[in-house]
Amino acid sequence: MMIRNNYSKSQIFLLEFIIVVLFFAICSTICISVFMKADTISKESSRDINAMVIAQNAAECFKASESADPEEYYDFDEIKNGRYIAYYDGKFDSTTKENAEYILKIDLDVTDESIISAKISVYEINEKTAFYKLNVDKYIGEQN
Numbered sequence: 001m002m003i004r005n006n007y008s009k010s011q012i013f014l015l016e017f018i019i020v021v022l023f024f025a026i027c028s029t030i031c032i033s034v035f036m037k038a039d040t041i042s043k044e045s046s047r048d049i050n051a052m053v054i055a056q057n058a059a060e061c062f063k064a065s066e067s068a069d070p071e072e073y074y075d076f077d078e079i080k081n082g083r084y085i086a087y088y089d090g091k092f093d094s095t096t097k098e099n100a101e102y103i104l105k106i107d108l109d110v111t112d113e114s115i116i117s118a119k120i121s122v123y124e125i126n127e128k129t130a131f132y133k134l135n136v137d138k139y140i141g142e143q144n
Helices: 009-064
Strands: 078-080 083-088 102-112 115-124 132-139
Touching: 009 102, 009 115, 009 132
Parallel strands: none
Antiparallel strands: 078 083, 083 102, 102 115, 115 132
């Protein structure tokens, strides 16, 4: 006795087609998630590079200035108890506090009479910890 196959060729083709579509859907989902992760990494890297540039710029200005006063070489928005603060937008252009996404802070400390240390930090506006820090020392000579 012969067992008759109830599946027609179109039903088998449809089943294969559904399997192929599911395979491509899974592959495209994986590819999209990989590209989204790469985009996130790229944005974080860009943010870190821009933070490094503004911190290094402030450090170089601090070292090149003749006085120990950061106001001489940088335009700060706030100055409180030896802490100098500047605000930056998402493109790291100088801005007001209301439009800021990033903060540059410089804390000065006189370690002895002839050396001034600057702790330069870059923060996101809502974060408590800096994502970029730079310490700079400057010899100012003997004070008379």
